[in-house]
Amino acid sequence: MNRLSPEQRGDLAERMLPEAANLAVLVHGDGGPEDVAQVLSGLTGPEKDALIVVLAGLVDPDQPVGKALGWLDHDEHGSLTVPSWSEERSVRDLAPEPDCDLDEDFVDQVAVAKFMKGFRVTDLTDAEFLTAVQQCVANGMTLFDIDHLRRWPRKTTENWVNRLRKQYQRSGRAFPALKQPSLRTFTPEEVVAIREKALAGATDVELAMSYSSNRETIRSIVTGKRYASCGGPIRAARSAKSLKASREHMCGHADTSLAGGYQAGNARLTPQERSQVRERTVAGEPVRQLAGEYGVSTKTIRRYAA
Known part of the structure; x- marks a missing residue:
């Protein structure tokens, strides 16, 4: 029956319904073993399979076993027996439990x-x-x-x-390979779509999974390092101002080392500049202003002002 289409299986089951009803009547006393054998001998293999399914569908699995088998007056050995109506278990209870022990390699x-x-x-x-x-x-x-x-x-x-x-x-088992895909190319339309989605709030990881790429590639696209000639909004790189704001948020105070555009390095003052710094700090000029003017940190200004 597995080779049949759903429509063909449905038609076959419908044709077997009268045969199933006839077989049920024969088994319940209107016939004997010869009659049952005659019905089954006229059926093909697929028809017998369909007949089994139809007969199973005629049985209520929730009815008590005593009611389902109460019509029997002979046991499996052919001897006369008194039907037992006291069996309270349902037909469903007689069905074997499916084997739920899953292999350790089973994947949901x-x-x-x-x-x-x-x-x-x-x-x-x-x-x-x-x-x-x-x-x-x-x-x-x-x-x-x-x-x-x-x-x-x-x-x-x-x-x-x-x-x-x-x-x-x-x-002793071979470990599955974890292979990164080869670097793919993007069409101009895909580049624009990626940049627009990034602007709308999509993360680099989400875009990487959507376009079968990796986060570094997506980042290089949205920042314009790759496909610079394509259109779409470019994500601005983090500036020193944003870094300063982040530091203020995390530390709770401003970083005066960035005053006046000073960048970390080995900036030093000449002897003449040191004297000027000392004189101007004594005169009351702000340390931060002097640090910005001379391109050094406020710590350096305070050291030479002492």
């Missing part, structure tokens, strides 16, 4: 899909984790990207992978 694809989308997955097995990592890497993600996707501490994925690799080696 639903759990894998949820893992790759960043959703919470409980009781993730090693096999499911490894399958998800393989698919993430095939989509261009790094192990660090997976940590970021799952909001895990740094190197969580790497440590898990290394532990599994050692287990595979000890058991």
Whole structure:
């Protein structure tokens, strides 16, 4: 029946319904073994398979076994017997329990899909984790990207992978390869779409998975390092001003070392400039203003002003 289309299976089951009803009547007392054999001998293999399914469909699995078999007046040995109507178990209770013992390498694809989308997955097995990592890497993600996707501490994925690799080696099994895809090229339309989605709030990881690339490639596209001639909004690089704002937010105070455009280095003052700094600080000029004018840090100004 597996080779038949759903329509063909439906038509076959419909044709077998009268045969199933006839067989039920014969078995329940209107016929004997010869009559049953005659009905079955006229059926083909697929028809017999369909007949079994139809007969099963005629049985209510929730009715008591005593009611389902109460019509019998002979046992399996052909001896007369009194039907037992006291059996309270249902027909469903007689059905064998399916074997639910799954192999240790069984992979729940639903759990894998949820893992790759960043959703919470409980009781993730090693096999499911490894399958998800393989698919993430095939989509261009790094192990660090997976940590970021799952909001895990740094190197969580790497440590898990290394532990599994050692287990595979000890058991003599070949560890699955984690291969990054080759660097793909993007059309101008794709470049513009990536930049517009990034401007709308899509993260580099999300875009990397959508376009089967990696986060570094996406970052180089949205910042204009790659495909500079293509259109679309370019993400501005972080400036010293934004770095200063971040430092103020994290530290709770301003960083005066950036005063006047001063950049870290080995900036020094000449002896003449040191004397000028000393005189001007004594005169009351602000240290920050002097640091910006001479291109040094406020710490340097205070050191020479002492």
